[in-house]
Amino acid sequence: MNVCDYSRRQFMVGTAGLVAWAYQTRIAAAAPGRDPRLLVVNLRGGMDGLGAVAPVGDPDYHRLRGEAVLSADDPAHGLPLDDLFVLHPSLPTLHGLYRDGHALIAHAVATPYRDRSHFDAQDVLESGAAAVGQSHTGWLNRALAALPHGESIGASPAPALSIGAQVPLLLRGQAEVMSWMPPGFPAADGDLRARLLDLYRHTDPGLLATFEAALDLDRATGGEMEVVREIRAVTPDLKGPEMLARMTARTVGKLMVEPGGPRIGSMEILGWDTHVDGEPFDARFVRQMARLDRVIADLHTNLAPVWDQTVICLMTEFGRTVRYNGAGTDHGVGTVAILLGGAVSGGRVLADWPGLSEAALFENRDLRPTLDVRTLFKGVLADHLGLSDRVLAQTVFPDSAGAKPVRGLLQG
Amino acid sequence: MSRDYQAFLATKRFGYGARPGEIAAALPDPVASVLAQLDGYNPDAGPDDDLPGQVEATRHFFAFRDARGDFRKQSELKGPARDAREKELFGINPIYTVYSAEVLARARLAASSDRPFIERLVAFWSNHFCVAIDSDAIVRLLAGNYEREAIRPHVLGRFEDMLLATRRHPAMLAYLDNDKSVGPNSSFGKRTGKGLNENLARETMELHTLGVDGGYDQGDVIELSRILTGWSYEGPRGDEPGRFRFHPNTHEPGIRTLLGTSYPPQGEEQGIAALADLARHPATGRFLATKMVRHFLGRVPDGGLIDRLAATYAGSDGDLGALTRALVAAPEMWEPAHAVFISPFEFLTASTRATGLELNETEVARVLRIFGQVTWQPPSPAGWPDAPDAWLAPDALMERLDWAQRVAHLVPVPDDVDAFAADILGAAYDGDTRLAVTRAETRQQALAMLMMSPGMQRR
Numbered sequence: 001m002n003v004c005d006y007s008r009r010q011f012m013v014g015t016a017g018l019v020a021w022a023y024q025t026r027i028a029a030a031a032p033g034r035d036p037r038l039l040v041v042n043l044r045g046g047m048d049g050l051g052a053v054a055p056v057g058d059p060d061y062h063r064l065r066g067e068a069v070l071s072a073d074d075p076a077h078g079l080p081l082d083d084l085f086v087l088h089p090s091l092p093t094l095h096g097l098y099r100d101g102h103a104l105i106a107h108a109v110a111t112p113y114r115d116r117s118h119f120d121a122q123d124v125l126e127s128g129a130a131a132v133g134q135s136h137t138g139w140l141n142r143a144l145a146a147l148p149h150g151e152s153i154g155a156s157p158a159p160a161l162s163i164g165a166q167v168p169l170l171l172r173g174q175a176e177v178m179s180w181m182p183p184g185f186p187a188a189d190g191d192l193r194a195r196l197l198d199l200y201r202h203t204d205p206g207l208l209a210t211f212e213a214a215l216d217l218d219r220a221t222g223g224e225m226e227v228v229r230e231i232r233a234v235t236p237d238l239k240g241p242e243m244l245a246r247m248t249a250r251t252v253g254k255l256m257v258e259p260g261g262p263r264i265g266s267m268e269i270l271g272w273d274t275h276v277d278g279e280p281f282d283a284r285f286v287r288q289m290a291r292l293d294r295v296i297a298d299l300h301t302n303l304a305p306v307w308d309q310t311v312i313c314l315m316t317e318f319g320r321t322v323r324y325n326g327a328g329t330d331h332g333v334g335t336v337a338i339l340l341g342g343a344v345s346g347g348r349v350l351a352d353w354p355g356l357s358e359a360a361l362f363e364n365r366d367l368r369p370t371l372d373v374r375t376l377f378k379g380v381l382a383d384h385l386g387l388s389d390r391v392l393a394q395t396v397f398p399d400s401a402g403a404k405p406v407r408g409l410l411q412g
Numbered sequence: 413m414s415r416d417y418q419a420f421l422a423t424k425r426f427g428y429g430a431r432p433g434e435i436a437a438a439l440p441d442p443v444a445s446v447l448a449q450l451d452g453y454n455p456d457a458g459p460d461d462d463l464p465g466q467v468e469a470t471r472h473f474f475a476f477r478d479a480r481g482d483f484r485k486q487s488e489l490k491g492p493a494r495d496a497r498e499k500e501l502f503g504i505n506p507i508y509t510v511y512s513a514e515v516l517a518r519a520r521l522a523a524s525s526d527r528p529f530i531e532r533l534v535a536f537w538s539n540h541f542c543v544a545i546d547s548d549a550i551v552r553l554l555a556g557n558y559e560r561e562a563i564r565p566h567v568l569g570r571f572e573d574m575l576l577a578t579r580r581h582p583a584m585l586a587y588l589d590n591d592k593s594v595g596p597n598s599s600f601g602k603r604t605g606k607g608l609n610e611n612l613a614r615e616t617m618e619l620h621t622l623g624v625d626g627g628y629d630q631g632d633v634i635e636l637s638r639i640l641t642g643w644s645y646e647g648p649r650g651d652e653p654g655r656f657r658f659h660p661n662t663h664e665p666g667i668r669t670l671l672g673t674s675y676p677p678q679g680e681e682q683g684i685a686a687l688a689d690l691a692r693h694p695a696t697g698r699f700l701a702t703k704m705v706r707h708f709l710g711r712v713p714d715g716g717l718i719d720r721l722a723a724t725y726a727g728s729d730g731d732l733g734a735l736t737r738a739l740v741a742a743p744e745m746w747e748p749a750h751a752v753f754i755s756p757f758e759f760l761t762a763s764t765r766a767t768g769l770e771l772n773e774t775e776v777a778r779v780l781r782i783f784g785q786v787t788w789q790p791p792s793p794a795g796w797p798d799a800p801d802a803w804l805a806p807d808a809l810m811e812r813l814d815w816a817q818r819v820a821h822l823v824p825v826p827d828d829v830d831a832f833a834a835d836i837l838g839a840a841y842d843g844d845t846r847l848a849v850t851r852a853e854t855r856q857q858a859l860a861m862l863m864m865s866p867g868m869q870r871r
Contacts, residue, residue: 119546119547119548133611136791136792136794169791172791178805178806178807179805179807180807181782181807184778184781184782184783184811184814184815185782185811185814185815185817185818186814186817186818187810187814188810188813188814188816188817188860189817191853191857192813192817192857192860192861193813195848195852195857195861196813196848196861196864198848199844199845199848199861199864199865200866202844203842203844203845203865203866204866204870206753206801206804207753207804207809207866207869210804210805210806210809211806211809211810213806214806214807214809214810216806217806217807217810218810276490276491276494276495277490277491277492282490282491283491284491327490327491
């Protein structure tokens with residue numbers, strides 16, 4: 001029985017943004033004088049790579065998706081990338097970064113997973129394992145554990161801080177991790193906070209350290225309510241998923257810029273499971289693209305002081321079918337991954353394009369993957385954070401010696 | 413160890429926190445007050461709420477899915493308009509309505525029970541044999557039913573029965589993919605080329621019985637997965653959808669050898685025999701005893717406690733009632749550790765028991781989501797962590813404070829907050845906490861301080 005995908009889709013629509021990061025400052029393994037930042041943005045739900053980055057130069061694209069296609073001829077229908085590809089028109093910020101050489105798009109990528117369950121595909125994408133259910137820790141955490149430890153944010157580090165519920169698999173594991181979610185309840189007033197701090201000071205060192213870290217975190221992010229105020233000043237009436245995504249982006253940016261703040265983090269944007277309303281100009285798909293673009297803009301703005309030392313990886317567990325299902329697209333294997341940041345050697349689409357002819361399709365329905373997404377991650381971890389090929393092939397991505405890091409993804 | 417403090421522990425370490433009067437009632441004999449909750453417990457008791465059985469719920473879900481599928485095939489509508497029309501025609505998908513009702517019933521029962529220790533045991537074993545609602549629609553639909561029917565009746569019964577009941581429930585069979593496991597040499601396997609899924613077999617030994625160091629190897633995992641082929645449930649076209657069924661046509665034929673013992677080909681009986689032996693294995697007794705001690709105490713003390721409990725388990729043929737009584741009677745379990753930072757569900761329940769907060773579906777779901785413990789959605793088959801500080805994190809602590817302030821304005825606060833705090837926390841109401849409560853600016857602030865005090869947040 002295959003009811004799995006169904007429940008996952010419904011579940012993800014309603015889930016909030018989440019950011020998690022390692023309790024670690026400078027990355028000592030990186031090149032001297034550099035203080036690199038790495039942010040992984042997980043687009044949960046399976047983003048339609050062909051809807052976001054369309055191969056308009058491939059004649060089969062028009063044959064398969066003729067009902068609704070992007071085009072390079074008109075800015076309302078697509079933003080040109082190169083001879084083959086066009087970007088969705090609702091991604092102007094991404095397009096600007098691409099033209100400035102700060103965005104690299106990899107197409108026809110996939111994890112080693114070839115089935116189509118969200119649950120399993122996310123497990124593989126985040127664990128970095130070659131198959132489902134092989135690891136309860138994530139590749140980004142294992143990459144962290146392989147780096148020397150730094151100091152925590154704020155003056156009073158809390159004890160071990162990893163908890164499964166709040167931390168995505170990607171960042172679960174040995175290395176200590178913190179998480180932040182957009183505010184759930186109206187913030188307790190300052191007087192109550194001060195009194196509680198005083199009570200813990202007299203009674204409970206563990207609660208005291210944790211609460212002090214919470215207050216530090218609140219100061220570093222500017223306070224949850226302040227975040228809302230700032231965003232509403234620009235975009236009044238903003239609420240719902242977009243508010244959560246943008247609060248998350250802003251908080252990530254603020255934290256990663258801080259001199260003592262985290263250097264590695266992850267956040268999530270949900271809502272990519274576009275079975276319905278999923279053609280490129282359908283309202284929902286356009287909304288998703290526009291939301292992603294505004295999150296990218298928020299990250300770019302908030303990370304501006306450290307932009308040249310930043311790499312942002314946008315990843316999704318799989319793509320969608322190449323043909324429309326009548327309303328949208330169903331789960332399919334190959335999709336895109338995107339690298340952003342001043343440290344990225346961008347302005348290009350990296351693709352060993354398989355084509356969309358009948359013979360080229362994967363199982364006669366999906367974009368055939370020609371690039372293992374782990375090779376991109378490995379390239380970034382090697383050149384940005386200085387991890388060795390051996391650690392990458394054995395620890396971070398177990399048994400992945402055959403998937404060599406893609407070199408030259410970054411500047412210099 | 414003072415009796416005063418033991419009375420607090422009776423309600424907290426072995427419960428969900430005191431309701432008014434409960435610490436005073438436990439004071440004459442704290443240990444007996446916990447053991448008394450086990451006496452005369454009706455294993456078929458559970459939430460009073462009108463909750464569907466597994467067949468009823470499953471039938472309803474399949475009917476909903478079929479009707480909606482038919483509608484989608486013929487409907488011209490798209491997007492939100494179609495969603496709205498579907499809601500009019502078919503209502504909300506039962507996987508959500510049933511799940512929400514189950515979650516609320518569970519929270520209300522924990523908050524109102526006169527046997528809170530039983531509720532802690534149910535939660536403990538449910539976490540030991542966890543399923544995750546985000547893995548499969550059937551799991552979301554039936555997770556509550558699973559806890560009510562496969563876990564709850566056995567918390568004072570034989571472990572073997574719970575092991576078997578969990579392996580025969582569709583929630584577990586779907587969660588750990590046994591419904592997709594096919595014996596390659598079964599008639600169905602030969603026809604389709606489908607094969608084994610080792611997930612349930614592996615977790616049965618690693619997480620549910622022997623423990624990861626329990627002395628099995630990958631060969632045993634494969635043998636047990638062969639043994640368990642055919643264990644599935646009725647699909648949409650069955651007479652009783654959602655009911656456990658052994659399917660001989662997917663069962664791997666042949667003699668199997670597990671941990672050196674040979675099991676003749678007897679279909680379903682082969683699995684029953686193998687599971688019985690796993691339940692009786694000495695490694696299982698030690699693993700379960702250690703896990704219970706760690707859960708309730710927050711650490712594993714030096715000395716012979718685990719040996720004694722494992723001996724009780726072995727001597728009673730895996731009787732969880734005997735094991736639980738021995739656990740409560742052990743002096744080590746009453747040591748003042750005061751170390752475990754309670755889980756979100758424990759905090760919700762302790763707050764509700766103390767203040768009488770009215771729970772509804774929305775609030776329960778929201779609180780647990782924000783605190784990071786969505787009911788029946790643990791991060792992995794290993795369940796929610798038991799480490800003492802597993803839940804202690806800055807963002808989480810701040811959310812608890814924010815919610816405490818909210819609750820303080822939702823419930824009627826007693827006039828004499830000082831006396832109320834002494835009633836709820838007993839000996840854990842220390843001088844510093846009393847000062848913080850009595851010096852608060854308002855009674856609402858006093859209640860929020862009480863809810864956030866170490867006596868409330870730890871056990």
